[in-house]
Amino acid sequence: xxxxxxxxxxxxxxxxxxxxxxxxxxxxxxxxxxxxxxxxxxxxxxxxxxxxxxxxxxxxxxxxxxxxxxxxxxxxxxxxxxxxxxxxxxxxxxxxxxxxxxxxxxxxxxxxxxxxxxxxxxxxxxxxxxxxxxxxxxxxxxxxxxxxxxxxxxxxxxxxxxxxxxxxxxxxxxxxxxxxxx
Amino acid sequence: xxxxxxxxxxxxxxxxxxxxxxxxxxxxxxxxxxxxxxxxxxxxxxxxxxxxxxxxxxxxxxxxxxxxxxxxxxxxxxxxxxxxxxxxxxxxxxxxxxxxxxxxxxxxxxxxxxxxxxxxxxxxxxxxxxxxxxxxxxxxxxxxxxxxxxxxxxxxxxxxxxxxxxxxxxxxxxxxxxxxxxxxxxxxxxxxxxxxxxxxxxxxxxxxxxxxxxxxxxxxxxxxxxxxxxxxxxxxxxxxxxxxxxxxxxxxxxxxxxxxxxxxxxxxxxxxxxxxxxxxxxxxxxxxxxxxxxxxxxxxxxxxxxxxxxxxxxxxxxxxxxxxxxxxxxxxxxxxxxx
Numbered sequence: 001x002x003x004x005x006x007x008x009x010x011x012x013x014x015x016x017x018x019x020x021x022x023x024x025x026x027x028x029x030x031x032x033x034x035x036x037x038x039x040x041x042x043x044x045x046x047x048x049x050x051x052x053x054x055x056x057x058x059x060x061x062x063x064x065x066x067x068x069x070x071x072x073x074x075x076x077x078x079x080x081x082x083x084x085x086x087x088x089x090x091x092x093x094x095x096x097x098x099x100x101x102x103x104x105x106x107x108x109x110x111x112x113x114x115x116x117x118x119x120x121x122x123x124x125x126x127x128x129x130x131x132x133x134x135x136x137x138x139x140x141x142x143x144x145x146x147x148x149x150x151x152x153x154x155x156x157x158x159x160x161x162x163x164x165x166x167x168x169x170x171x172x173x174x175x176x177x178x179x180x181x182x
Numbered sequence: 183x184x185x186x187x188x189x190x191x192x193x194x195x196x197x198x199x200x201x202x203x204x205x206x207x208x209x210x211x212x213x214x215x216x217x218x219x220x221x222x223x224x225x226x227x228x229x230x231x232x233x234x235x236x237x238x239x240x241x242x243x244x245x246x247x248x249x250x251x252x253x254x255x256x257x258x259x260x261x262x263x264x265x266x267x268x269x270x271x272x273x274x275x276x277x278x279x280x281x282x283x284x285x286x287x288x289x290x291x292x293x294x295x296x297x298x299x300x301x302x303x304x305x306x307x308x309x310x311x312x313x314x315x316x317x318x319x320x321x322x323x324x325x326x327x328x329x330x331x332x333x334x335x336x337x338x339x340x341x342x343x344x345x346x347x348x349x350x351x352x353x354x355x356x357x358x359x360x361x362x363x364x365x366x367x368x369x370x371x372x373x374x375x376x377x378x379x380x381x382x383x384x385x386x387x388x389x390x391x392x393x394x395x396x397x398x399x400x401x402x403x404x405x406x407x408x409x410x411x412x413x414x415x416x417x418x419x420x421x422x423x424x425x426x427x428x429x430x431x432x433x434x435x436x437x438x439x440x441x442x443x444x445x446x447x448x449x450x451x452x453x454x455x456x457x458x459x460x461x462x463x464x465x466x467x468x469x470x471x472x473x474x475x476x477x478x479x480x481x482x483x484x485x486x487x488x489x490x491x492x493x494x495x496x497x498x499x500x501x502x503x504x505x506x507x508x509x510x511x512x513x514x515x516x517x518x519x520x521x
Contacts, residue, residue, distance in 0.1 A: 034487040038227045048230045 055179040063131045063146040064175065066124055066168040071114065078114040082168070083121060083143035085115030093138035098128035114141075122164035126158050148175040203281070204451030205302055209282060209439065216435050220482050227486035230271060248381045254424035261331030264419065270329055270503035271422065271429035272387045274322025278436035281315035284308055285443030285497035287468030288453050300466060302369065308369040309357050312352065316399060319433065320346045323401075323408060326430070327418035338417025341493065342408040345398055349405075353395035355508035359388040359515040360448045361388055369444075373452030380451040391448045391504055393480075396441040398500065402481055403436060405496060412490075442477035446470055 004105065049056055073080045086103030102121035112118040133146050149171050152162050193201070217243060218489050227233025233241035245496065271481060290301030305311055328338020340406055361367055363384065365373040372381075382389050398405040409417030419430045450473045453466035459471075491499070 031488065035483055037489045038483065041229050042226045043228065046226065046229055046231045050231070050234075 005044055013106065055176055057146050057176040058150070059178050062150075063133045064148065065126065065147050065149040065162070065171075066129075066135065066144055066167055067147040067171075068122065068164060069145065070168065078178055081111065082113040082118060082154055083141045084119045084120075084139075085113050085141060085143070086117045086119040087140065089138045089140065090135035091144065092146055093134040095132060096128045096130045098125040099123070099135060102127075119164060122167065124162045124167065125160065126162055127154055127160040148177065149173075193298060194297065195296060195425065197232065200296070202303060203485045205282065205287075206279070207211055207499055208511045212437055213439075214248065216261070216430075216439075216478065217240075217247075218244050219478070220485075223479065223482045224486055227291075230475075248428070251424050251428045256377075257424075259331050259421050263329040263331065266325050266329035267421075270322050270326030271426040271433075272322075273325065274433040275429045275436070277319035277322065278433040278440065281312045281440045282321075282377070282436055284312055284369060284442075286373055286452055287470050288464075289370075289466075293346055298371070304368055304370050307367050309354075309361065309367060309371070309448070313354055313441060315438055315448050316437065316440070317350065319348070319437065322430075323418045324432065326422070326426075327414075330418070330421035332421050334414045334416070334420045335418050338410070338414045341410075341414075342401070342418060344497065345405065345408060345500075346400075349398035349504070352391055352500060352504035352508045353399055355505070355512050356388040356391035356395060358449060358512050359385050362512070362515050364518050369447045369452075373447050373454065376451040377454055377458060378447065380454070380456075382449040385449065385511075385515070387507065388515075389445070390510045391511065392445060392449070393484050395483065395500075395504060396445065398496070400437045400441055400481075403485040404491050406490060407493055407496060410490060430479070431452070438473065438481055440476060441455070442474040442481075443470070445477055446473040450476075 009126075039124045069082060069083045071078050072079050075081075086101055088101040088103065091099040091101050098120065100123045101119050104120035106112060106116060106118055130144065136145050144167075152160070152174075203315070203357055221243075222232035222240070222512065223232075229386070232240065236242040236246045246391040283302030284305065286301040286304070288301045292298075311506060323342040324339045327335040327337075345430060360381045363381060365371060397403075407417075409419070411417075414420070419427055422430060422467045447470075452473075453469050455461075455469060462466040
């Protein structure tokens with residue numbers, strides 16, 4: 001195919017060049033328009049979120065730090081017992097291999113969970129967790145769910161290994177939840 | 183010996199010293215507040231708060247920064263020329279502060295039986311002195327940029343030099359209209375000539391030219407090519423840290439104050455208010471400062487609004503638009519005054 005020089009020519013549409021007086025007037029007017037635009041931002045007020053004091057609300061299905069759950073104290077069948085039965089399905093589903101479950105038998109004197117067995121050790125290494133939520137899907141008893149906490153920094157790696165007691169406890173600070181249509 | 187300028191001294195020597203100390207002390211207390219004012223206002227223009235962490239409303243921010251800058255290790259590149267590298271920021275801040283002495287803050291007052299003029303000095307060459315000082319302050323920029331031994335600094339300094347010659351002419355010519363109308367070069371004389379009408383009304387063109395040229399003069403956006411941070415890192419003060427950087431930063435703010443003060447004195451009637459209401463004399467500096475703050479706010483507002491000009495645009499604007507306009511303004515004023 002022969003080279004066609006006209007194919008490389010790009011058509012640029014330019015506004016008609018203003019004469020001197022019109023150009024000066026336009027520059028002045030456009031500057032004023034720009035100043036009006038920036039002043040409108042002052043009137044609008046800041047849009048920033050003052051983070052440590054003010055937190056971004058999360059959506060209800062936001063996947064934050066995990067939480068383990070108990071039955072209600074008012075539950076007729078098993079009041080206050082842990083939902084987790086130590087089946088290790090979450091550990092099996094975990095792609096990052098960050099969950100460690102060691103199960104033990106419930107005894108009549110020492111009943112911890114609703115099932116036959118309970119989790120004697122339940123640890124999640126949050127420095128490895130990828131927050132995919134597969135554990136939540138795998139759990140047959142809805143014992144583990146993804147919570148709303150997203151402030152998960154710490155000074156040492158070992159502090160990021162959350163034990164069963166930490167996962168069962170209520171979060172110290174509630175993460176604000178986004179309302180309908182927010 | 184020929185006197186180059188008449189200085190209207192009527193205070194005793196100790197009053198001169200007190201005035202110098204008060205002006206220097208008060209303005210250097212205001213200066214950090216100006217930096218925080220600029221940053222907070224700039225934040226508002228951009229839909230954010232600006233610094234608000236240190237102290238109440240972030241007002242302690244400048245203090246924290248001064249401590250930070252003052253405790254930094256002084257360093258210089260191996261390619262730099264040590265003596266000039268240290269001298270340049272001092273030159274910059276010294277000339278800015280010298281120009282500050284001219285700003286008239288108030289009329290002559292009688293305090294403790296002595297006549298005090300509420301200004302540093304009242305010279306018969308007022309604006310010329312300011313231009314001389316701002317001209318020398320570019321030596322601070324050029325020497326600093328050149329002595330740093332770095333390409334970015336050098337480019338910034340060269341731009342500064344080119345910007346100076348293309349804008350100082352227009353700025354000077356814009357003021358000549360006012361000087362012709364007032365028939366005096368003394369800034370207090372010019373202010374007292376504005377009791378009837380501020381010169382911003384008959385000298386509107388001169389005012390606009392002066393303001394545009396002042397943006398270039400103080401290296402503020404949209405003419406901050408000297409420190410164009412997108413292209414030249416930081417321009418002439420790329421290699422400066424710690425106190426040298428603070429000296430340059432403060433000299434920029436002092437220059438802004440000088441330009442605002444000159445604009446206030448020459449165009450906005452200094453300490454006069456419309457209708458000349460009679461206030462006690464100590465109100466005068468507050469009126470002048472309020473008028474200066476209008477200009478400061480304008481500087482910041484423009485900085486938040488306009489993008490930086492290209493280098494050739496800046497030069498052609500200075501030489502092809504501002505200079506002919508200023509000359510035309512001067513000619514028309516001269517004809518009107520004579521006829």
